[in-house]
Amino acid sequence: MRAPNGLRFDANLKWLFTEVPFEERFDAAAAAGFTGVEYADPYPYPAARLRRRLDDAGLHQVLINAPTGEPGSAERAGVACLPGRAGGFRGDLERGLDYAAELGSDFLHVLGGIRPPDVSHDRAFATFVTNLAWAVERARGTGVCLVLEAQNGRDVPGFLLDTQARAAAVVEALGGDGIGLLLDLYHVQVQEGDLVTTLREHLPRVRHLQIADPPDRTEPGSGEISWQRVFGTLLDASYLGWIGCEYxxxxxxxNGLSWVGRHCGAAASPAEARR
Known part of the structure; x- marks a missing residue:
């Protein structure tokens, strides 16, 4: 969906169009004007089947997540930071890359994982960086960019990547080639605040954005974020990437999509606003 101000939004099919079964959400997204979609978990479905859904609806796959464990399990946010689980991590990454290739996905989100209470932060972080170094080499030449996301401690207690600076440090350590940030504005606002400053600081490393409005993770304009200012900041920075609607x-x-016209129809960049 291309907004009037030029920003480009995709639909997260885990969160949007839940009025219909998952496989019907592709057509629903296309009918609403979206040209791209993302979702965390394609793995319950054969990749070829999802590829047909994309093609039939005329949609582009923007992002999927690498596989994770079952909800409620220690692996629910992946195993990348868990010592002794390198084999499992590599198997999950291989499967994620296979699906990304079949679906034509731009990005594969590799989750940081939840640090076990008996593992020090330094050890978990070192394990994560070691696993990601292997993953970047494995993904090289596939056309799939790996992305890392910081998540807030209220929604995901114990998540290893709990600040944008920590996620950015991993990207910097691995050279930034084939890996970047997935910056979720909802998580930034809940965890750190100072949203526009954080956005400006990390945009050079950002490959994908996601949006939702705190405190209830609903659509833009329903909560506490000044979206006109945020979108103006993106325009001022000439951000050309996708923005995932994960709310x-x-x-x-x-009905909720009316926010696009309200907040993107007349959003000016900060530079324009100063003129």
């Missing part, structure tokens, strides 16, 4: 619609998906 819980407050009153139905299609």
């Amino acid at each position: 819980r619609p407050a009153n139905g998906t299609v």
